[in-house]
Amino acid sequence: MSSPNASPNAMAVGEDETRRPRRRRKGVIAAFVVFSVVSTLIARRRGYNMGGNIVVRCRKGHLFTTIWIPLASFKAIRLGWTRFQRCPVGRHWSLVTPVKDSDLTDEERKFAAEHRDVRIP
Numbered sequence: 687m688s689s690p691n692a693s694p695n696a697m698a699v700g701e702d703e704t705r706r707p708r709r710r711r712k713g714v715i716a717a718f719v720v721f722s723v724v725s726t727l728i729a730r731r732r733g734y735n736m737g738g739n740i741v742v743r744c745r746k747g748h749l750f751t752t753i754w755i756p757l758a759s760f761k762a763i764r765l766g767w768t769r770f771q772r773c774p775v776g777r778h779w780s781l782v783t784p785v786k787d788s789d790l791t792d793e794e795r796k797f798a799a800e801h802r803d804v805r806i807p
């Protein structure tokens with residue numbers, strides 16, 4: 687008996703059902719996200735530890751650790767599987783390519799761990 691709850695059925699409008707599917711934009715974004723996730727997973731399957739710190743080798747054979755995030759890179763020019771970036775070991779610019787962890791010897795792994803570049807993707 688307190689306050690009268692809600693208005694007494696104010697005009698029953700929404701009866702003209704317009705059932706149009708909502709914008710497709712969401713689908714496009716979802717497809718893009720799926721694509722980038724899938725390509726990362728494929729790279730991982732091949733034995734590459736993508737999406738974080740990985741060991742790369744420059745053209746001169748220097749090994750170092752860098753952050754490799756697929757589809758996002760600010761400090762390097764992406765050229766597909768390789769990148770053009772600064773090598774902290776030889777202090778020069780070079781094309782670098784990811785190295786499989788299983789292809790590294792313990793010594794190489796240690797060396798790479800001791801040589802990191804800046805922590806910006």
Ligand SMILES: [Zn+2]
Pocket residue numbers: 744745746747748773774775776777778780
């Ligand atoms: Zn180098």
